[in-house]
Amino acid sequence: MNGKELLYKINDLDDDLIEQADKAKKGRVKPFKIGIALAAAFVLFTMAACVTATLSFKEIYEAGLLHGGEHSKASIETLLEISKNKTVKKDIKETVTIDELYDAFGLAENATHTSHQTYIPSQTGRPNTYVWYYDENGKAVRIGGGYPPTDWYSDIIKVEKNGFLKENENGELYTVFKTESGAYVYCIMKVVGGKTESGGEEAVSIQFDRAYWVYGEILKKEYFEGLKVGETTLSEVCERVGVSQKTKLAANIVSVYNNTTVKHEGTVYAVNSDFIFALDKNAIAITTKMSFLTSEGIAVVTFARDAEAKDLTVSAVDFTEGCPINAEDLVL
Amino acid sequence: MKDGEIIDLFLLRDESAIAATADKYGKMIAALSERIVGDRQTALECENDVYLKAWNSIPPLEPRENFFAFLAKIARNLSLDRVRLASREKRNAAVAELSDEIESVLPAQGGVEETVDGKELSRVISDYLRGISAEKRNVFIRRYWYADSLSEIAERFSMSEGKVKTTLYRTRAGLAEHLKKEGYEP
Numbered sequence: 194m195n196g197k198e199l200l201y202k203i204n205d206l207d208d209d210l211i212e213q214a215d216k217a218k219k220g221r222v223k224p225f226k227i228g229i230a231l232a233a234a235f236v237l238f239t240m241a242a243c244v245t246a247t248l249s250f251k252e253i254y255e256a257g258l259l260h261g262g263e264h265s266k267a268s269i270e271t272l273l274e275i276s277k278n279k280t281v282k283k284d285i286k287e288t289v290t291i292d293e294l295y296d297a298f299g300l301a302e303n304a305t306h307t308s309h310q311t312y313i314p315s316q317t318g319r320p321n322t323y324v325w326y327y328d329e330n331g332k333a334v335r336i337g338g339g340y341p342p343t344d345w346y347s348d349i350i351k352v353e354k355n356g357f358l359k360e361n362e363n364g365e366l367y368t369v370f371k372t373e374s375g376a377y378v379y380c381i382m383k384v385v386g387g388k389t390e391s392g393g394e395e396a397v398s399i400q401f402d403r404a405y406w407v408y409g410e411i412l413k414k415e416y417f418e419g420l421k422v423g424e425t426t427l428s429e430v431c432e433r434v435g436v437s438q439k440t441k442l443a444a445n446i447v448s449v450y451n452n453t454t455v456k457h458e459g460t461v462y463a464v465n466s467d468f469i470f471a472l473d474k475n476a477i478a479i480t481t482k483m484s485f486l487t488s489e490g491i492a493v494v495t496f497a498r499d500a501e502a503k504d505l506t507v508s509a510v511d512f513t514e515g516c517p518i519n520a521e522d523l524v525l
Numbered sequence: 526m527k528d529g530e531i532i533d534l535f536l537l538r539d540e541s542a543i544a545a546t547a548d549k550y551g552k553m554i555a556a557l558s559e560r561i562v563g564d565r566q567t568a569l570e571c572e573n574d575v576y577l578k579a580w581n582s583i584p585p586l587e588p589r590e591n592f593f594a595f596l597a598k599i600a601r602n603l604s605l606d607r608v609r610l611a612s613r614e615k616r617n618a619a620v621a622e623l624s625d626e627i628e629s630v631l632p633a634q635g636g637v638e639e640t641v642d643g644k645e646l647s648r649v650i651s652d653y654l655r656g657i658s659a660e661k662r663n664v665f666i667r668r669y670w671y672a673d674s675l676s677e678i679a680e681r682f683s684m685s686e687g688k689v690k691t692t693l694y695r696t697r698a699g700l701a702e703h704l705k706k707e708g709y710e711p
Contacts, residue, residue, distance in 0.1 A: 199627050201605055204598055205647035206670060208591030210654055214666035215553070215593060217659070218681055 528592040535583035542583075543576045550593055554600045560672040561604035571603045578603070601670065626693070627669050630701040646709075653703040657696065664689060665696045 526545050534542035554575055559568035578599050588595035654662045664682060667673040668689075679686045 199630070199646075200624055200669065201602075202646045203650055203670065204602055204605075205644045206654070206666065207647075207651040208588075208594035208598075210651055210662065210666060211594040211597060211670060212591055213659070214663040214671065215597070217663035217667070 529589050532583060532587055532589050532592065535580065536587070543580065546576060546579065546596070547572075550596055553593070554596055557597055557671055558600050558604040560674075561601065562607050567607055568604070571600055571607060574603050575600045597671075623669060623672060627697065630697050630704060649704065649707045649709075650700065653700050657699065661692055661696050664692045665700075668693055 526549065531542055531545045531549070534545060551572060555565075555568050555572045558571040558575075559565055562568055562571065575596055579596060582599075586595075654665060657665075660682065664678055667678050667681065668675075673681070675686045675689050678684075678689045682689070684692075
């Protein structure tokens with residue numbers, strides 16, 4: 194069979210898939226996509242714990258909630274400066290997608306960066322790479338110095354231990370901050386790129402778009418006590434949590450993993466075909482494609498870049514040791 | 526008019542069923558056909574053939590749930606048949622491009638039996654598509670089922686053509702792996 198014949202033979206794709214593709218447009222599909230659902234799930238989960246708020250990054254910063262020393266503080270200030278100068282955006286040719294960013298700068302798909310720094314190096318192909326942001330005049334300003342490529346790469350490896358910058362299913366970059374109060378903030382980042390006015394140098398910067406405030410206590414252990422793996426239905430779980438409708442919404446977003454093998458060191462289970470959750474000796478959490486905390490401060494972090502992933506790997510990470518995100522424990 | 530009402534007209538052998546179908550789906554059918562056959566006139570002929578085939582198929586069929594998909598499949602088949610006939614004279618550029626792209630999912634030349642059942646293969650591919658994200662799935666189907674151009678897909682989903690290409694590449698690679706697992710091997 195050749196490609197042409199294959200085109201003929203796939204005529205009998207399932208009707209519903211054909212019709213979905215006919216109706217699909219970004220604006221119509223996205224509300225059902227994980228990015229939106231994630232945001233909703235976050236809010237809903239936090240609502241379940243009666244701790245819900247959406248703060249701007251500036252508000253979080255000004256509230257003194259962000260951790261870190263001078264270095265991170267300086268970076269945050271830089272970030273705020275960028276965000277404040279909204280007019281700068283006019284000089285930036287376009288918002289680039291993460292794929293374009295990766296393509297443009299040769300970043301690996303799982304490239305990571307510090308959660309509390311606000312930029313990424315732009316790799317221009319020259320001997321040195323630099324970190325840029327745009328000043329209020331629209332000029333790209335170098336910050337962070339230049340690193341030889343090898344050092345730059347080492348830097349990336351080093352910062353992996355401190356945080357991450359990833360793409361969610363909505364095509365947005367996100368990261369997670371730990372606050373001094375022990376809460377976590379899920380931040381959506383915006384990548385902007387363009388050229389300097391003077392040198393024509395390619396540069397990118399990352400700005401905060403919005404942030405979600407996530408408190409540690411989200412799910413309680415008793416919600417899940419006595420659940421039987423393979424027998425407990427989603428409805429029963431939802432009923433215990435007391436947010437049936439909302440949790441179901443969140444659960445729907447993982448339904449694409451119906452047939453996905455879940456890996457964990459003996460503590461993660463697929464409950465039924467609609468729902469996946471993790472059980473840990475210390476804590477329990479529903480898993481989605483986002484990270485969040487249990488009442489004991491254990492973060493369950495699930496990452497699978499997309500449904501093509503052969504295994505949805507779930508990892509429980511202990512945040513209580515003070516490391517914001519131990520990326521080494523994130524199995525991607 | 527709702528699909529069910531149109532189907533009822535077909536069942537009653539009421540010719541206004543054709544007009545209702547054309548009114549609701551005519552443009553979409555013609556557009557789908559035109560993307561495959563490459564010219565408007567032939568597409569309009571295909572559209573008319575779709576109505577005839579629908580008229581002859583309903584009853585006994587009653588595609589109440591997915592009426593558009595039912596019509597679109599007929600349109601796609603008829604259009605590909607047109608291309609097949611025309612290709613004896615010259616190669617259709619659009620179909621040739623799509624064929625070259627999607628051929629990469631096949632294990633090797635001749636690896637899949639010529640006699641492989643189209644419905645079974647479609648089922649296997651549908652299963653695979655259900656397992657990937659909606660965006661990737663829709664991009665794939667828009668490209669290889671609806672024969673959309675890269676630019677049309679990019680516009681529809683508000684993404685760059687580069688991302689469309691990347692998405693298609695990854696989806697094809699995943700599908701190739703899936704087909705291999707399902708036994709479509711040389």
